[in-house]
Amino acid sequence: MSDTSILRIRDLSVTFPGDAGVVHAVDGVDLDVRRGECLGVVGESGSGKTVTFLATLGLLAPPAHVAASCLSWQGTDLRGLSQAAWRALRGRDIALTMQDALTALNPALTVGTQIIEVLAAHGDLPSTAARRTRAAELLRLVGIADPVRQLGAYPHELSGGMRQRVMIAVALACGPKLLIADEPTTALDVTVQAQVLELLDSLRAELELSLVLITHNLGVVGAHCNRIAVMYAGQVVEIGPTARVIDRPAHPYTAALLDCLPRLDRLDVTLRPIQGSIPNLTHLPPGCRFAARCTSRVAACDLPQSMRNVGVDHAARCQLARVA
C-alpha cells in the first residue's frame, strides 16, 4: 500500500502563539495521499484541515511553528526545503486552489493574465503566443465556453461557478500531479456545486491527478472521494474507505456528524445535533478531544487515544472502536 502514496505526512503538528497561550491547530496528523485517489478531508471550522495542507506545502510562516517526523513528496523530504526548491515544486507538481474563488482571484487582472502568469513562472512555453494558446486550452478543459474571448474577462464579470473553474484552470496550468482543493464548492449553488465536482472527477481521470478535497460538507466527500479523513480539534479521528466510513462509522464524532445531516429520505427523523461546542485549542483535554460531547463516553476516555485499526484500511481514534 505504502509504495503508492505520493504525499506522506507523519506526526505533523502546527502551533500558533495566541494571547491566552499556544494554540494547537494541528496535532499529530498522519496522512497519505495515494496516486490517483481522491482523498476527502472533512471537519468543521477550526478542525485544522486547511492548516494541515498549508503546513505541508510550506505556506505557513512564523509565528506559526510546524513540526513533523516525515513530510515527503514522492520520496523528497519537504522539511527544510529552500525557497527556490519550493517554488519549483508548488504550482508545478502540487497545486492548491484556495477557499473562496471570489477573493482568491486578483480583481485587477484578467483571467488570461492570471493563468499566463503561472505558465510564465513555471512552464516551458517560450513564447507569449504559446502561453496564450495554452491558457485558452485550459479554460476549455475546465468547461468554459468561448475560452479565447473569456481570457480577457475580469473576475467580476464571471459567476461564482465560472470563477471556481478559472481557479482550477490556474491550478492545473503546469500539469500538477496533485491538486489540493480547499472548499471548492462552498460558496456555490447546489446545481453548480454538482457541476464543479463532476468537473474535478473528469479531470482526475483525464489528467491522472491525485486529488485532496478539503470540505466541511460530508455530502461532497460521500459522492466523490475514495477515502475520507475526518478531523476534529486538530487530529485525524477516523480514516478509511468512503463507503465504510459512512455506512459503519467507527468514531462517535463521525457518527454524530452523519446524524446531523438533514436527509431527504428520512424527513420524519428529527436531526440530532451534537451538543456543546469544539474544545478550546489552547486548553485541550489530555484524553479524547470529543469526550465532552460524546454520548458513549467512559472513564478511560480521559486517557490519550491512539488510532486503532477497525477494518481493512480503516482506523479510528477511539478506544471503543471495534473491528466491524
Place this chain on the structure above:
Amino acid sequence: MTAPRPLVDLRGLSRHFDVRRGVADLLSRRPAAQLRAVADVDLTIARGECLGLIGESGCGKSTLGRLALRLREPTSGSVCFDGIDLASLDARSLAALRPRMQIVFQDPYASLNPRRNVEQIVGLPLRLHTQLSAPARRVRVIEALTWVGLGAAHLHRYPHQFSGGQRQRIGIARALVLHPDFVVCDEPVSALDVSVQAQIVELLAGLRRKLGLAYLFISHDIAVVAHVSDRIAVMYLGRIVELGPARAVVTAPRHPYTQALLSAVLEVHAPRSTRMRLTGEPPSPLSPPTGCAFHPRCPHAQEICRTTPPILTGTASGHAAACHFAGSFTTTSARLETVP
C-alpha cells in the same frame, strides 16, 4: 367551505429594480434596463405554518422575504398581514404592526452590532416598540435568551465573544423578543457548520411549536427546508415554479427544475449514478428567456416552452407546478426510491 384567513397573503406580488445606466448607456441611448426580481407571486402562509422557499442565488427569494415584511415596497401586488393590507398603512400604523412580524438574517457576523452587548441588541426592539421600563425589558430579554438556549449570564457580553451558532441564537432571540406571529428566516443556517446547523434547525422547529410561530423559511438547501417546512415553494428567476406539501414536493416533484435541484443535492448516502444533470447556470434576470424561463436548461423542453409562459396550476392535493408538462415525465426521483 371557506378556508381560515391566512396570516400572510401575498397576491400578484412583483418587484422590479431599475438598473443604473452608465454614461456609455446614456450616450448610446440604450433603454433603461429593469431587473424583475420577483414576478407575479401568489403565496399564503397560515398561522403557525412553516413555508419553505428555495431557489438558487439571485432567484429573488430574499427580495420576496423583504416584500412580505414590507421592508421593500412592491412594484405591484399586495401584501396582507392578518387581513390588513400593508400598503394601505401609514408609517405609524405599520410601526404598530411591526412587533408581530420579524426577521432572522443569514449572516450572524454582519447582523449584530459589534459595539452593543447582548442586552442592548436583544432589547432594542423592546425600546423601539414598547413602553416597558428597563427592568421589565430585562425580564423579556432574559426570557427570549432562555428560549434560544442562552441566559442572563450572557447579557453583558459582546458579539465577538460568541461562536457563529451562538450569534445566530442571539439573532433569533432579537426576532422573538417582541412575541411575533410571523418570522422570516432568511438563510438562517447557511453560514454555519453542519453540527451547528442541526442545532439551529432544531431550535427553530422547537420554538415554532412552542410559540405557535409562522415562518417563511428561505434557504438554498432543499434538505434543510424539507425538514422544517409544512409546504415548500420553489422559485426560479422571480417566479414560483412549484408549490406543495413538503413531502410531495421532495418525493414526487412535478417541475423539472425541482427534480434537478433534488438531483443536485449532495447526499452522503445517495448513489451517484442516478443524478439528473443540470447544465449551465441560471440565466440573467435582466433578460429572462421567453416562454418558460427554465426552458434553456430543461431536458424536456418543447416548442411551446419557448413561446408560452406556463401558469402555476395545481392538483386537488394542493400541489402545483408551472410547467406545460407537469406530471407527464417521471415524477418520482429514482434516487429517493433506491435509498432504504
